[in-house]
Structure formats: structure tokens, C-alpha cells
Amino acid sequence: MYKYETHLHTWQSSLCGKTKAELYPAYYKNLGYDGIIITDHFFNGNCAVKIAYDWKDMVNRFCYGYELAKEAGDAIDFKVFFGWEDNFEGDEYLVYGLDKNWLLEHKDILEWNRTEHYDRIHADGGLVVQAHPYRERGYLNAIRLNPETCDACEGYNSFNSDHMNHNSVRYAHDYNLPMTAGSDFHEIGSLPDPKRHFAMEFEEPLSSSKDYADAILAGKGNMVVAEEFRGMSDVITTELPVIVNHR
Numbered sequence: 001m002y003k004y005e006t007h008l009h010t011w012q013s014s015l016c017g018k019t020k021a022e023l024y025p026a027y028y029k030n031l032g033y034d035g036i037i038i039t040d041h042f043f044n045g046n047c048a049v050k051i052a053y054d055w056k057d058m059v060n061r062f063c064y065g066y067e068l069a070k071e072a073g074d075a076i077d078f079k080v081f082f083g084w085e086d087n088f089e090g091d092e093y094l095v096y097g098l099d100k101n102w103l104l105e106h107k108d109i110l111e112w113n114r115t116e117h118y119d120r121i122h123a124d125g126g127l128v129v130q131a132h133p134y135r136e137r138g139y140l141n142a143i144r145l146n147p148e149t150c151d152a153c154e155g156y157n158s159f160n161s162d163h164m165n166h167n168s169v170r171y172a173h174d175y176n177l178p179m180t181a182g183s184d185f186h187e188i189g190s191l192p193d194p195k196r197h198f199a200m201e202f203e204e205p206l207s208s209s210k211d212y213a214d215a216i217l218a219g220k221g222n223m224v225v226a227e228e229f230r231g232m233s234d235v236i237t238t239e240l241p242v243i244v245n246h247r
Contacts, residue, residue: 097213
């Protein structure tokens with residue numbers, strides 16, 4: 001099986017990133033991974049790039065973390081793919097299968113609502129995954145679920161508690177959504193339990209972010225999650241109000 005990190009932030013492009021992008025490939029290769037997908041926070045989220053620049057400059061700056069990681073990965077024969085994480089009202093979406101040129105051609109992306117966001121990305125062969133759907137944090141005032149404007153949801157996120165992950169699994173089950181797993185890493189050394197390093201694995205190696213998108217859309221891939229962390233809430237409980245948005 002071939003194992004991949006699916007949710008990862010860099011110091012260069014995410015304000016919350018603590019590890020320089022070029023350090024990730026060697027770290028993950030040493031852990032036995034076959035590749036990583038850089039998913040820095042986009043301009044509508046916790047991004048390190050100011051919206052004040054012109055669009056081309058913004059996109060170039062945003063992709064800098066990924067490009068540094070890819071250069072470092074190429075040097076050690078390790079795959080590094082491109083994605084990003086969009087934000088609406090605290091509900092966030094991992095986007096895979098598209099590239100820098102696609103972003104350059106869609107400078108109106110920040111004006112899209114959730115439905116247009118999904119339709120435009122999906123129409124061009126991209127994959128939209130709702131990240132950590134049942135995350136509870138002090139900066140969130142609600143949990144916003146969007147089962148009709150995503151292709152899958154992140155069932156297991158390394159930095160969500162088991163309770164939150166189990167709620168996410170119940171959500172995926174109730175809405176018949178495929179699930180993915182990833183770490184949501186921001187800093188090497190920030191995960192005290194190495195067994196919580198969640199990932200995705202496939203029977204065949206991936207050669208691009210588009211391969212990953214196509215695989216998930218085709219129902220392929222397994223979540224790499226230790227049995228002790230797996231589970232599904234019988235009844236979803238959360239201190240935040242739950243809002244389900246429809247198309």
C-alpha cells in the first residue's frame with residue numbers, strides 16, 4: 001500500500017503554519033510515507049498572503065510553500081502534491097486535483113458561495129472535501145454542514161478529539177459521504193502520539209493531486225487510522241449549534 005498525508009500547512013503560506021515547507025518531505029519520507037499534499041489556508045482563511053496584492057502576485061505568493069516543498073521532495077524522490085483549504089463561515093474545504101494555473105484563471109473564486117464553489121471545482125475535475133466538519137473551537141460560533149456541496153468529508157483529523165471525529169463519522173454515515181483522513185499538521189513535533197498520524201493509503205502509487213481526486217471520487221483508498229481511535233457516535237452531541245446548509 002502507498003500512504004499519503006492529505007492535510008498539511010506550511011510556515012510560508014499559512015499564518016498558523018510553524019514548519020518551513022522544505023522540511024516536510026524528508027520528515028514524512030522518514031515516517032514511511034510515499035507523498036504529501038500541501039493544503040495551505042487560502043485567501044479567505046488563515047492565509048499568510050495579503051489580499052492587497054494583485055491576483056497573479058497573490059497566487060504566486062500563496063503557492064510558494066508548495067513549490068518549496070516540491071523542490072525539496074524532488075531532490076529526495078518524494079512526491080509532493082498541491083491543494084488548498086478554503087473557508088466560508090468557519091466551515092472549511094480541502095480542494096484537490098487543480099493547480100496554480102487554475103487559480104490564476106479564476107480570480108473571482110473569492111466571490112463564490114458554497115454551491116458555486118463546489119460546482120465550478122467539481123466541473124473541472126477537482127475534489128471538494130469538508131475538513132473536520134464537527135470541529136469545536138473557541139473561534140467558531142456554529143458547526144456548519146454542507147453535505148450537498150462537497151464530495152466527501154474528513155472523517156478523521158489528527159488534531160480533532162476522538163469525540164469530534166466520531167461525530168464526523170456519524171455525519172458521513174448519515175449523509176452517505178465518502179471519508180478521508182489526514183493530520184492537519186502545522187508543525188513537526190506537534191503531535192505527541194505518533195499513532196494519531198492519520199493518512200490515506202492506496203493500492204497504486206499516485207502521481208499527482210488529480211490522481212488523488214480521481215481515486216477518492218472513484219471510491220478508492222483506505223483511511224490509515226489505528227483501531228483504538230476509530231468509532232461512530234450513536235447520537236451526535238456538541239455544545240455548538242449545528243446548521244445544515246442545502247443547495
